[in-house]
Amino acid sequence: xxxxxxxxxEGAYRLMAKRRGYGRHFHRAITAGQHxxxxxxxxxxxxxxxxxxxxxxxxxxDFGVRVEHHNVADIGVGFASWHDEKGQFQLDGIDAxxxxxxxxxxxxxxxxxxxxxxxxxxxxxxxxxxxxxxxxVEGVVVDEFGMPGSASVRVWxxxxxxxxxxxxxxxxxxxxxxxxxxxxxxxxxSPEPTAGNQxxxxxxxxxxxxx
Numbered sequence: 001x002x003x004x005x006x007x008x009x010e011g012a013y014r015l016m017a018k019r020r021g022y023g024r025h026f027h028r029a030i031t032a033g034q035h036x037x038x039x040x041x042x043x044x045x046x047x048x049x050x051x052x053x054x055x056x057x058x059x060x061x062d063f064g065v066r067v068e069h070h071n072v073a074d075i076g077v078g079f080a081s082w083h084d085e086k087g088q089f090q091l092d093g094i095d096a097x098x099x100x101x102x103x104x105x106x107x108x109x110x111x112x113x114x115x116x117x118x119x120x121x122x123x124x125x126x127x128x129x130x131x132x133x134x135x136x137v138e139g140v141v142v143d144e145f146g147m148p149g150s151a152s153v154r155v156w157x158x159x160x161x162x163x164x165x166x167x168x169x170x171x172x173x174x175x176x177x178x179x180x181x182x183x184x185x186x187x188x189x190s191p192e193p194t195a196g197n198q199x200x201x202x203x204x205x206x207x208x209x210x211x
Contacts (some may be wrong), residue, residue, distance in 0.1 A: 003017075006032075008032040008033075009032060010031075010032050011031070011032060012029050012030065012031055013029075013030045013031070013032065014026060014027070014028050014029070014030065015027045015030055015037065015039075017039035017041060018041070019041055020093070021043065021044055021093070022041040022042060022043060022044050022093075023041065023042050023043070023044045023045070023093070023094070023095040023096055023120060024041075024072070024095050025039045025040060025041055025042075026072065027039070042096060042120035042121070043120050043121035044092065044093045044094055044095070044120075044121070045094040045095070045096055045118045045119065045120065045121065045122045045123070045124065046090065046091065046092050046094060046122070046123045046124070047067075047090070047091040047094055047101065047115070047124045047127060048088070048089070048090045048091075048123065048124070048125045048126070048127065049088070049089055049101075049125075049126070049127030049128060049129055050086065050087045050088050050089075050127070050128050050129065051063045051082075051087040051089070051103055051105065051129045051131060052087055052128060052129070052130055052131070053108075053130065053131060053133075054130040054131060054132040054133075055132075055133070057130070059084070059085065059086050059087030059088075060087050060105050060108065060131060061083060061084060061085055061087060062081075062082070062083050062105065062106065063081075063082055063087070063089075063103055063104065063105035063131075064079030064080065064081050064082065064103070064104045064105070065079060065080050065082055065089055065091065065101065065102070065103055066078065066079045066080065066101075066102040067091060067094065067099055067100070067101055067102075068099060068100040068101075068102060069095050069097060069098075069099045070097065070098040070099060070100070071095075071097050071098070072095065079102070079104060094118060095118075096118050096119055096120045096122075097117075097118055098114070098115070098116050098117065098118070099114075099115050099118060100112050100113065100114050100115070101113045101115060101127070101129075102160075103129050103131065104177075105131055105177070106176065106177065107133060107134075107176045107177050108131040108132065108133055108134060108177045109131065109132050109133070109134035109157070109158070109177050109178065109179035109180070110157070110158055110160060110162070110177070110179065111129055111130075111131055112158075113127065113129060115127075132179075132180075133177070134157075134176065134177040134178045134179050134180070135178045135179075135180065136174065136175070136176055136178065137155055137174075137175045137178050137183070137185060138172070138173060138174040138175070139153075139172075139173060139185070140167075140170070140171045140172050140173070141153060141167050141171045141173060141187045142171050147171075148167065148169065148170055148171025149171070150166075150167075151166070151167045151171070151173075151187055151188060152164045152165065152166050152167070152187070152188065153165055153166075153167060153173040153175065153185060153186070153187045154175075154185075154186050155175045155178055155183050155184065155185055155186075156183055156184035156186065157178050157179045157181075157183040158179045158181070162175060162177065162178065167187075173187075
């Protein structure tokens, strides 16, 4: 169970140890040359759940899931795509502690579920995630001459950016699954929207707005 990471340049490092079936263990702000570090790996937790529609309880068969650990910066971790006829999913290798499960599905408002106090080796079962059909935001993007161009649009809703959508040849865009409440539309005549082209609006569940 011993390890050696040298040689390292002077500075501070963060070390992580992991093994299949076990949660991760971190040492932060470790300096080069430090000795006798000890990692203690505990059994990983598991989360089992279902994603359903809020209206009827029918399963949503295609969706994305992302886990955010509150005590760890999971940099670069995106949504894992799931397809299941019953809307079921199972997340293995979960670190103990507090976390948030983020769910997104095409045409539905994104949902975040807080799970507090996950224990090492715990199997948190029967998590049911109802999703509401969000509103629709649509409009047209043009340049300073009133002409459409190659552009993309994204919407800030419930403290997150929804996936960017491209405009068509007429400059028209359509964003689905916008959560009820205030939102921001950001557009840019470039591969990614720019912060200088924003419009703030409000929407109600199941409605459509243009801009």
